[in-house]
Amino acid sequence: MTVSIRLFMRTVMLCSLALCSISVYAQRQIVGFVCDDANSSPIHGATVIQYQDSTRVKMLAYAITNKNGFFRLSSPNDGIGSIVVRYTGYEDLVVNSIAENDTLHLRMDKSSIQLGEVIVKGRYSGIKVKGDCIVFDVNHFKTGTEENVSDVLNSLPGVSVSGTGKISYAGRDINKVLVNGQEMMDVGSGMMINGLSSDIVSGVQILNNWKDGSIQEEYNDRNRTALNIETKKGTRTVGSVEGSSGILNKYELKPTLMASNEKFSLTAAGSSNNYGGEVFSIEEYMSSFVDLSSILNDGMGMLTLSESERLMLTPPQNVNKSRNSAIAINGVYRPSETLTIKSSVLLNSSKLNSLEDNSNYYFMSDFSSFERDAQVTTNNMLSANVNVRWKPSKRFELTSFTMGSYNDYGKSHDMEVSTFTYNLKAYQDRTQRKKQMSEALAANLRVGSNGLIFANASFTANSAKSDIGILSDSMLIQTKHILSGGFYEYGTYREVPSYSFNNELGYSHRFSKKRMLRLSVAYGNEREDVDSHGIADEVLQDKYISSRYSISARFSKQTGVLRYNIGNSVVWSHCKYAAHNGKTKAEWCPDMMLHLVFSPKQELRLAGQRSVSAASYERFLTYGMPLDYNSYRAASLMESPFVTKEQLLLHYRILEQYYNFLLFVNASYSREKGSGMDKVSQDGILSTHTYVDGGNTKNMALSATVRKGLGNMPVDAQLYTGYNFSSMPLIMGETISDYRMKRFSNSLTFSSRYLSAVNAEIKGAYEKTEINTSSYKTKSNEYAVSGKLMYAKNKWKGELMYSYEVIDGDLAYDSNHNIGFRLSYNLSHLYFRLSGSNLLHIRKYEWSETNTSTNYQSQTQYLRMPGYVLATMGWRF
Template sequence: MFKKNVFFYSILLLIAGFSLQAQTITLKGKVLDSLQQPLHYANLLAVPNAEDVEVTFAITNQDGHYKLKLQPNKTYTITTSYLGYLPNAEAVTLDNDTIKNIVLKENPNQLDEVTIKYTPPITVKKDTIIYLTDKFVTGEERKLKDVLKKLPGVDVDRKGNVTVNGKKVTKVLVEDKTFFTGSSKLAVNNIPADAVDKVEILDNYSEVAMLKGLQDSEDMAMNIKLKEDKKNFVFGDLEAGAGYRDRYIIHPNVFYYSPKTNVNLIGDINNTGFKSFTFKDYLEFEGGFGKLLNDASSYFGLYNSDFTQFLNNQDYKSSTNQFGALNIRQTINKETDISGYIITNNEKKQTETNTINSYQNIDIPFAEQRNTNNNLNNFFTIGKITLEYNPTTKEDLAFNNFVKLTNNTSNGLITTQSNSLNNSIYTLTDSYNVNLKQNLTYSRKLSKKHTATLEATYNYQNDQPITNWITNQEILQGLIPLQIDSNYNILHSKTVKSNNANIIVKDYWVLNNFNHLYTSLGVNTAFNSFKNTDLQQLSNGFINDFASSGFNNNLDYNFTDTFIGLEYKFQIGIATFKPATYFHFYNWQVQELEDKVTKNKALVLPQFTGKIELSNSQKINIKYKLNASFPSINRLANNFILNSFNSVFKGDQTLDNTLYHNANISYYKFSLFKGLNYNINANYNKRIKSYKNVVQLQGIEQFSTPILFNQPEQNVTINGRISKKIKKLKFNYNTRWSYRDYYQIINQTTNLNVSKGLENTISIETSFKKHPNIKVGYTTEISNYKAISTTTQFKNTSFFVDLEYDFLNDFIFKADYSLDTFNNKRTNNSNQFDVANVSLFYQKEDSPWGFEINATNIFNVKFRQNNSFSDFLIQESKTFILPRMILLKLAYKL
């Protein structure tokens, strides 16, 4: 307890020290032209004569107002600039708050070449913000992440996700070229800070320039411009470290950029638990979280795939990670670029989880205690080659080849204790996957009014997971046909193959500046096969095949979707609307042995999008879509499938499609002048028809089969965020509210369940240049789950502190601390744990060598706590984590 108190007292002393900062005065007013009209987004730069005083800047708002924070009785040269006007420079020395209007004169020679030495720190255009990073950094920054944190309106979280004025960056470019996959994590954690010259934020980004304004893009790209001495040069850094208990880390980053050739190499070998590639990174390869909104079934199918089940583990008792990534881009000529990357990861880890499963909505509720230990070995290789051909500004061609190879194995032990079963089950799993994808996109401007695009994709996938369950007790009695044996060795193997092809042709017809008409014609086809075998390997060598009891499947599933789309895009003042209708003609065929089902269906699926631009920094977006989803092949398998040691599943080949509405409205506003930005996003999902598992539960063992359920279900989520900067303090508030009602069918009883959640986070952070910076926050999360007459409530809280201090020119000290509390209000159970990490980095100015001592989990916490709801389960879990580690690191800058 003493060490924790010392930590808290240190934080309090630092906070007290912030109040001792020097007072500032305010210089404010308007920037006007000679006709007294306000100039919005004019730049003001206040450069002090004294070296120990910071440079400050401001940008005028829509009404031309500016505000500068200055030190009293200090002399500044204030330069005001605006495109098309002569810059104004004057010296000021103030001792109190002052109001001063600045008038700029038009530049009579603006059409001629003019040399202006002054470059504004921030330039704001319609869809672009440009930061000149030298105006914000202090020299101690190591990575791009450290630079971005100091840019106004830019936020970077611990995982490397970047948001600008509340909107997430979805693609990262370096020198206008995609960096690896475009994901922000690899860029912000690896690009050296001293290589960055400018950061460009490009809203409504489109990879094909001629389609900007035609395609609706919500993407935000971040383009990193390198310093001139880094554009034809090898740069990067090498890091190596070691610690007690044989801990080690090796982390090289090497970059080479030239006008025609770019090479990026990132490596990572460690046993410290650092994960270079996560499930979230994998989602970026598959299209990102947009899948969740546009095609929920595709997203959840990806989330539940065998590969991601291995990839999704975040906490471990031990972990060894070997990661390598190589990205190469070569310009063949002025029309042709070829690029490619390969990412390889091999990870070995041990996991342990203790879970209390409370089974609800049954005649006699009961609890199960389950302990799961696993030894996992995950290997994957992902590669991509892209050919880009742009012969003219009116033509664009791109061809992509993508490959993914995975091989994941695990062996573990599951121990379960309940009133119906006490057992230990050994599990052995081996999952192999091959995925090949080819994609062709072609865009051509046919005339002034017509632009056409063609996109064709072919995708081949082969998944082959195998699982063994070994136990000395009978399991799934009455559900699987076991023969009596001294030990029960049960084998489940599965092969899923798919060949998918799709093509879509689209014409963009610009009737005039305010009216567009788009037409689409496309075909999606899928040819899938599903095979599974379930059997028992007896001790005497014989095989007990479950086929005679209705197990094992050999299924073919062919699906065709032919569609025509019509979209009308029109602008009325500040608002742009686009109603759309898609006519789909579906045909599918399911065949298992001699049993064959053929179906046809036509559906009309409307869509609507709207955008209201109240100003460049204030927008409202509206989306609506009626979606249809068809069953995955495993839901159509008519015979039994052994899903796990306590679950058997049987599909239904007669299943039809589901239908659901999805509506979304978002609003955001930001003001660099006021240091304020906020946004709110509301998403509503209503399922008219949905797939529902009918569950027969006996103890912890269950049998389930899907049906098409016609009762409506709803899901509402509202997210909000607001941040305000006052002098050197930034205040943040985040909130999330969710509501979901859904039915479950268990033991022949249909129940309506309701879950509600509310999460609030408030934090304060500082942005000093010469003093310690701290971020303090507090999160509360309340979750309610109501089923029949039972209500369960969890209340979780988290207090967190992040500290960073650059001192004595050559030292950087970082520390973070979190205290988490979990409470089950229904059972009055509570748990608390805290985690802290610290590091001290030293690098002498102008020296390539750096040294760091790093300590993680300094309180040696054993586990993390978590809770969750599912159809009939309430889970409280303890996941064990890596112990305390202390590392000494050596870094060398190339």
């Protein structure tokens, strides 16, 4: 590794010295002012977009006017093209002819269109499509009952916001959330939009092919999508403090703050409750690390989650007590045009309790058992990062990303198990403590007028400590143990320090305004040292080392009707693990993306990719270890460490504004070879697992969303249909089988937008799930009907909600009526709210379902989170 670092540093220094004499790359600065044509007052918060040409298909630069109406655009020296200025309540201003080195003075006329009149006609869609920018008229879709920004976004066609604030558009995730054109929220954006008042929103835009203004992004062929939220008074200080209290000691606290000026911005959001409300998601967690992977242009060093992290971020349905809190803070400081400093802190603490009764049937051993399991899960996590971008000139840029995180996770089980032949008591404790430090550097240097030399490097150090402790009055697993007080004590303590180093050196060249070539070489190295300690002090060690060399070429075109990104990589992978001397594999890894833009309203994307990576070290451990009181993992039998993954993606969008019609179609297919097969043997309730070579995992997903306005009525209908299929090979005993899952999903929603105090929404949904192997087949059907009656007049807002859901499975049937409400009274800054959910199950909420795994089926009865009634008081500023 030392030799690799020295070689990399020498290469970067030589390239830097050689390029110091190259002429400065010309970049055009366009500055100007925007004002009202009638009274010459400056317009604050107007959107200024520069396009490649008058067709307005390719966006080059993007700016928001300040309080003086001033804006500045920085774009490559390949023509002015066309400039479009937009602001709510004004006609779009288009400028196609601009003199050299001229300060623009742009005057906007107020719009003569009365949106209320157009809504009655039913032909106004509330959406404008201008090239890569989709503009929503939020007043067209709002009913007046929206409480926060999340409610506003959810009302927009094609935009979906989860309970934790994850935003997607047309079935694709939003990569960045902007406020008045500024990057203000790297982490915690979900808590912010769930906490900020809906009254601050004046407009929303979807920005396809979004760039952040850096040199690296200008030469990057990635297609990122941003969502920009415009506030009514432009960039200002807004926030709220909200507290709730309810029956049975339920509570919720939600403070939010957003403040900014031309040099500094700060966002802070917090959320804490004990009624089961989600405050934290896997997207929030991963966003703490996303800048690390984005700095590495070829995607090396991508992060994965451990099993305990996945359980922490996606809690199961069987939780009946919950305490969850999270705080996210983001700061951006721009002391000058050459320096930008961003920092984020994310803190989470949670505790979950669950209780379930399981009637288990084990297929291979034809054995049954009853299990009562009480679980307590705790988690404490802290993550912080600093991102510094220095751009001393128009041709050189240096970016640094530093990140540190700590995670403390624990889970305990108290179990009682009974079978036909014996009864058993067992106690299990799992803990995991994980520390991580990462540093990434990226240097970008323009060469002449069309070239860019880039160099990236990153280093990551991890320390993961995990402990499995089991105490049982019956010994099912034949492993070393201690007998004390009539109980068998056994388990494993494992410590895994790991290190990874990745670097890349490359060159990008623009042949014209439309086409670009990217060449790069990359090297990555990763090492894990696994030290395991058994209960009897035996020490077991494994080492896993993987290296990767790659040469890549990619040719892309990002404008016009036909856009594409075609590349190929030659990858040499070398893995050394346990007692094996090492294996090497060379592979071609092509990737392709075709993007047909038939018009600003209609597009089709096709993408495909093939990649090769090293399998997880977990699949090559040379010793056995207990997983649970009735589950044991034997030493691995795998020999091949390489995993090949192939992916195909399709996306189609059509938006017809006149007929108020919207269609999204998404499809994906992936196949993974070489990740290994799980071989399972069963003896009563004891299962033994190991990994063997082979495996061909397949996943397929299809979905379509159609939204249509119903003639001249202000009512929208939305139809969703989806199909998911997954197949995973496994060996049950000595028989090779496939574990296959199919899921069909359908829903139909009608929602009204009348200019009156009352509106309504009705939704019906159906989902069918089938699970098949060579030895069994199960299926379940889920039905749901829901309705929402909304009221908004003067200072009052209210919602009355009802839903009915049924799960009808082979072994379980259950149903639930859910009644909820929300009533709020708003003064200028002070507001009061009374809300409730699942009112028929305030004290206790029982549920049953069937769960099917690879080797057993379980009929489960458990307690879910009960309903609540909360009284809320809040202050907005």
